[in-house]
Amino acid sequence: MSFYSAEHIKRIIYYDRNRHMKTIINVILPPLISLPDDANMDITLIRHGKPDGVKNRGLLWLKASEMPAWIADYNAATVAEMPSPKTKSACEAGDYFVCSPLPRALSSLSALGVNPDAILRDLSEAPLPVINVALIKFPAGIWLMLFRLLWFFDLAAGSESKAEVRARAAKMARELIDTAAQHGHVVSMGHGLLNNFIALELTRLGWIKIAGTGSGYWSRVTYRSPR
Template structure:
């Protein structure tokens, strides 16, 4: 049995300069609704791997579903918010102004350190990842090979849950678009 994670393709993100927190919150909302940048299609080897999977699952974010479509998936078995990326905290201060990339790094670090203002905590995200891992495990039992077209950090959290259940695979964070991580279950 295999569970394969593919990180979504590069979103066609809104272009902007430096933003305050309120502007960045709106930028994230636009990012979550964005289609992919079609000038950066999936590599052929990623398409080939996706085509070998019996079941395809996506988060409900547009970049996940659009990625599956660009991979040539004709039938997405499940589109579910349980597989969404971990949200970023939303601060109410309006200073300083930073680039979206700087906000992403800063807020993600703060989230890992425990700041969960207006979003789920790390503990809640890990519980969600355990539930998502159970769903993927059950799908793999029934279908042998499952593909999740998902997100960087949350895929990593699910991977940790799968490893705790006896799955073998990479525990690396999928930091590049279209990056693949595979987990295999070998019955004792």
């Protein structure tokens, strides 16, 4: 292990918040601090666990006009199932934890035995539009897929359009990068669609996917900064 005195200079790579590009700065290290020459920043995105009762609620036959109440009930749900040991191990690698304010995300992080260092509204899932179709009934799960497809193809705008959600995710990605530069490995507990948009922005900024477990409940993906 090499030690550096106050006279030694260490090059640290970080991302400039305003220019969104790699910037190399010289930092004078305090005495007796050792850092690896190839130090990288990591960001792990985790999707929340399965909300309690989601299967039964998804089978309810409802009119479109009844879906706002169903969605509100879903957004209030917490997670009852426990995460796998591998998910817990991945979480233990984190240095700083951020979380969506929705109960299913907060309770997922709690199930991992972690209190969030920050609760970030911009980590909330993309809201669903609701299309008022008279008389027709479908299972709630079918309505959800229909609403999301219409939203995805810009055929129905909810409280946020797809472009607005992608812009929010891009902003969130840069905020996570800034946080990783300050605190180390960041673990973000969020939601499936928004995590995907954040991952796309991290990739666009040159970050590299080093681990991933799919897209289901409790899925996770880790990105590492370029050297």
